Amino acid sequence: MYRLLLKSVKLQLLCIGLLAQLTQQAEQNFYTAGVVEFRQAEGNELLVWQENLAGYLEIIHSTNASATDIIIFPEATLNTIETASFVPAPEQQITPCLDDAQSLVYAEFLVKLSCAARETRKYIVINLSEQQLCSDTPEDTRPCASTGYNIFNTNVVFDRQGAVISRYRKVHLYGEMRNSTFKPETVAFDTDFNVTFGHFICFDIMFEQPTLQLLQQGVKDFVYPSMWFSQLPLLTSVQAQLSWAYANDVNLLAAGASMPKWGSTGTGIFHGRQGTIVSKMVTDAGERRIYVAQVPKYGPDNASQPPVDELELLPRDSASGLLLIKRDELENYKSVRLEQLLPPSSGVSSGLLQHQLCHGFICCNFKLHWRRRQAADETNFSYRLGAFDGWREEQHIDDANYVRNCAIFACTGTSIEQCGLMPDLEQQQAAFSFDNLTIEANYVKSSALLLMPNTLLADLYPLEPADFDWSLRELNNSHAIAARLTLTSPAPHNLLTFAIYGNYFDDVCTYHPNGTTEQNLQCGFKPLDDGATQLQALGVALSLLLALSLTLFN
Known part of the structure; x- marks a missing residue:
């Protein structure tokens, strides 16, 4: 009896300690994030996930990652189409580590990463090739592959207990052998440190859906897995990331695939109008490394919180001939x-x-x-x-x-x-x-x-x-x-x-100086004088009539 009572007291104290820790994290004016620059394995597409998973787990359990609240991994560096996994819908509240410990439904890498999030008590964002039965979406009448599956480029978010709390499927595919969803998704998730994150993937950043919709909802923090192919002079990776975060005055947590010989690199954490907290462009053989920083939160009025401890920017590599850059x-x-x-x-x-x-x-x-x-x-x-x-x-x-x-x-x-x-x-x-x-x-x-x-x-x-x-x-x-x-x-x-x-994204409803009044009115653009000229003329006429009437009655 005494042992049971002691065990109960210890459990209560543990719960109180965890609650106090979460309360403190929610009240802090910053959170700690890690973004991963990751060189994926090459070789047999049925087996590379094993080496990639080992690299992911090593980073998650590393000393460098110990202080993080959330870790973001890049796009397309975990598995391939050949090893696509089912992913539970967030509303199912499934924890693969507990609900499918033998990996009977979900791929082994999904289960083990769920367990890693649970063991380290961190939010973890991964990107993977997902499969879903075409029959699961009967409203989608588009042709289905002979396999009976749709294959998506998907972000998955685990919470600190390893549960899948968010899933986003890429809208704008960059020449990929993947499917798009029947209806584009706009997805955000909440955290226990009082920050709501929107998420999108790589090429999505160039488009209105889902980025502007998330911004219009008031989202100020974004996770962004990417396998970006840099292009001169306007669209190299970190260049585009900072530009987007600055223009929208938001926090952007960008994790980049690290394969410079293919043209892919670019990882960073950006704090709106304040600029770069940390960033990295890798120009050699690629790397597997986490970059960690304290990220200031935006307040209730969307104003940036006071800056956190000063962080020294990483030394910049000189650009070498190993990085392939498009033109x-x-x-x-x-x-x-x-x-x-x-x-x-x-x-x-x-x-x-x-x-x-x-x-x-x-x-x-x-x-x-x-x-x-x-x-x-x-x-x-x-x-x-x-x-x-x-x-x-x-x-x-x-x-x-x-x-x-x-x-x-x-x-x-x-x-x-x-x-x-x-x-x-x-x-x-x-x-x-x-x-x-x-x-x-x-x-x-x-x-x-x-x-x-x-x-x-x-x-x-x-x-x-x-x-x-x-x-x-x-x-x-x-x-x-x-x-x-x-x-x-x-x-x-x-x-x-x-x-x-x-x-201008899709260039829908752009004001055209040479367009017809009807066309511009349909998009909400009133005539430039907005009736002011007519009102002014009416005012002049009324003034003349008033002056004339006063003259006649006098």
Whole structure:
């Protein structure tokens, strides 16, 4: 009897201790997150999950991960289509570690990761290839594979007890042999440290669904597994992550697949307008490593909490030739070489250049305080000014964005085909330096529009918010927004990109200056004078009538 009583008391004390710990975590102004840069195993697709799982478990149980509340693993680094697993729906409240300990329903890796979350008392976010019977969704009348299964690119979230509390299936597939859901999903989950996370996967970040829907719901923290294929000059991995987090003023926890020879790397934690807390671009053979940081919470009014302990940014690797980087189709831009706009090099070594470049409905206004560098010669890389208004498309990719961009980008030679390439920094230096750069442009409004500052240095990291000023201003009597990006100090000599990126997503309900009144009204755009001209004329007429009546009665 005494032993049972003692055991009961100990259990109560344990529960009280855990409750006190959770209460303290909920009240703190930060949480501790770990994002994983992970090099997946290569080889037999039926067996690679075993090595990948071993790597996941090693990281979860590592000393570096011990302080974390939540860990995020990258996209497509656990299993393959050949080893796709069933995933329980969150409303079923299933804990695979307890409910399927023998892995009779769910794959062994799903069960063991559920157990790892339970053992370490952490939230764990993984990405996997999921299978679901087509018959489970009778409302989906699209053709089913001969196997009878749909295969999804899926995020799975375990809570501290190992239960599956959230599942998100990727909407925007990047040339993947996967299925999309019958209806796009918008998914968020709550935590015991009083933070709600939205989640999406890799290419989804370029689209309105689900990102803008989550933002409109007030979500301020996001988990983001990715296997990103970097592209110059505007869409390398960490460059895009910081740009998105800054523009939306949110916390973004990004975990990147680490396979530089395929073009995949890029991991980081970003705190809205404050910028990078930690980030990593791997340019060698790839790595398996967790990056941990304290992440400030946003308050009830969506204001950022006071900063947590100062964190030292990791040393940046120099970009090597091992990282494969794609190139944007810059031939579609309206562009001009910087040298074509400047006086001959023999006469002037510095100056101020102001130039406007228009393409479609976007006019980009550039202001450059430039200097020719003393070491400049014909082997050095230079710059072009560019403007683009149109669809951003890639071969073999079904989804596309409508974008309007204004950019200064590096070129390794005089032709446009030599732009968007990595300069050989051992052989080339920048032909110009800039004491200041400013880009201004007016963007017509749309039902869905995301304007972002976009920068990149030759080490493949972007400028931080302290290095630039960014402003958006609604123009009076105009369905347009004035965007302005300017440096706060001289540009580093290894600058590759300085740009405003305007994402119109599907370009639905965008104001068209040359469109009909009916078309614009259908999208909520009233005539620019909004009846003011007619009211003013009516006011003048009434004033005249009043004056005339007073004259007659007098």
